[in-house]
Amino acid sequence: MINATVLDTPIGPLALLEHDGALVGGGFTADPRELHVRLHPALRAHDLTEVDDLGDITKAHIAYFDGDLTALDTIAVHQPGTPRRERLLAALRQVRPGETVTYAELAARAGLERTAARAAGQACAQNLVAPVVPCHRVLPAAGGTGLKRYGGYYYGAERKQWLLAHESGH
Incomplete structure (x- = not known):
């Protein structure tokens, strides 16, 4: 399963997608499905579920937009590719x-x-x-x-x- 949430940011909504503790999608859109359809096929095969909060991933993004510019460094990411x-x-x-x-x-x-x-x-x-x-x-x-x-x-x-x-x- 891929969990998704949307944050309000100073530059518009930011959709975040998480799978197995890693961020697999993040983009400035109010619709997480726009990111889900662009994921690697192995990730896209998982159902998308909208949730209110992604825990530490959400907290790190809020901290970044509040001025802690290194807050995003701790987030694990997964983007399969060559x-x-x-x-x-x-x-x-x-x-x-x-x-x-x-x-x-x-x-x-x-x-x-x-x-x-x-x-x-x-x-x-x-x-x-x-x-x-x-x-x-x-x-x-x-x-x-x-x-x-x-x-x-x-x-x-x-x-x-x-x-x-x-x-x-x-």
Whole structure:
């Protein structure tokens, strides 16, 4: 069974999905089913049950949005994938609050060749555990102006901008 809850956050509802004590889904939506259908088939096979609270997972998210920027570090996550993708997502969890990297830097941190920036971008696009696996901390190397300088983010550039500002104390 996959347990799901939805938290109210300063940037909208955040659905959280838990299985066997690990966070398997997290995303800015009021409907946990939107995440459930995107899960790895082995996880998607489990029924989804909405609950009021996910215990420590819920507490850590509340603490994060209240200003404890390292609160999410203690949450166990499970995102099945290829070994390369798992290395990229593990490297992504090592990017600290207030820090940003490019896709090429993320690939290098994962021990992959710098030409693996495209794979890093794909891993971020497929990340289903936001903001615990902080793909919002990856910026395009090209930069840009306005919201374009933040690059893509599944939940919108405005949310990415808010998360980065929250983590840098602005």
